[in-house]
Amino acid sequence: MKLSITNLTKTYKNGVKAIDNLNLEIGTGMFGLLGPNGAGKSTLMRTIATLQSPDSGSIQFGEINVLKDKMALRKVLGYLPQSFGVYPKMSAEALLDYFATLKGVKSKTDRETLVKEVLEITNLYEVRKKEVAGYSGGMKQRFGIAQLLLNNPKLIIVDEPTAGLDPAERHRFLNVLREVGTNCSVIFSTHIVDDVKELCNEMAILNGGRILQHTTPTEATEAIKGKIWTRIIERDELESMEATFNVLSSNYNQDNTLNIRVYADEQPAPEFRTVAPQLDDVYFIALKSDTEVTA
Known part of the structure; x- marks a missing residue:
């Protein structure tokens, strides 16, 4: 499925134009959105994820008109924001079971199977009984991937996911993301060039809410x-x-x-x-x- 963004614009009340008549098409695979802090990346990610509305423009994902049918997009969306907030004192296994219930998986057996699968994909199965609040930064990010995989998303958005991770945690996280990003569209927003170089088959450079370049890492160099x-x-x-x-x-x-x-x-x-x-x-x-x- 293809994500098409057309003439998208967003200006905040303070006059900052976070998205400036932006046009972009994203297909299946890992797509790197590269730009400095304040470039408009998070605003664009939140807008695609239906968490805020643009002033004008359109977003289409396959047959879904994202701005007119937000619930249809949310059913196939996995979103990992920059920060999670505070986790309750629950184990990863129990918390994922709770999230699976919220996402409509009613059967206890189905939830157990699904939770085990996403814990194994994210290399967290051995620490499934540990409280997520006690996880390291990298483990929390991998848990974030686990929870977004519960609804088998077709579009995954991850916003600055490796910021603050040590090299080993960053490497583990990128490996997990690379594995889950083979059969769906993954938008990877970052200001870290090496993340895009290691992970993405396609990329765009964003600044001032505008796409400066849309290419592949190989073609660009x-x-x-x-x-x-x-x-x-x-x-x-x-x-x-x-x-x-x-x-x-x-x-x-x-x-x-x-x-x-x-x-x-x-x-x-x-x-x-x-x-x-x-x-x-x-x-x-x-x-x-x-x-x-x-x-």
Whole structure:
């Protein structure tokens, strides 16, 4: 099933235009929505999930007119927000059984089978008797995936799910999400470029409520091949480099020098050497271009 968003706009009472005439199509598989904090990602996710209404525009998921038939969308939706709030003092098993009841699974046997299945998918079966309130951040995120799988969703929305997770928890969470995202549409909203690079077969860069680029990670990096250059500089040279070249990023070396990455069609100066492009470069190019256009 395909998600089609057409001419979507949302402006808050304080005048902030969170979604600006946005158009986007998302098919089956993992779709990465990449953008900085405040880009409008969460507003877009909440709007698709029918938790708030836009000022104008339309959203279609398969045969469902999302804005006119919110309940039809909710029946096939799995949504994992940025934060859950406070969990009651219940075990994962008991809490999932309760959620399954709320979602209309009346048979106790069916609920037991379903709960066992989602706990195994999310690698939480061994800690099913433990209170969710005592779970680590990564375990809570995986529990979030478990609860949204209870209604066999066709559309899954996860909003900034790896923020605050340590590397091991992040890796486990991404593996779970990769497994569940093979047969449905998954929108993965994040400001972490590596999450999109590791997980998504398609992506869009969002800023100021607008889609700056809609592509695939492979196509995006291929498009700037031979245009990313690097050199090592002293720290006090950075300002002059930024004034002279299109510096995308800078990283410290162990000796406190900086390694800068520059975007240019041709070698900027003899000291620069070309390097393989990364998805981070694509992201920074899009954001810098947008800043220059809107400045």
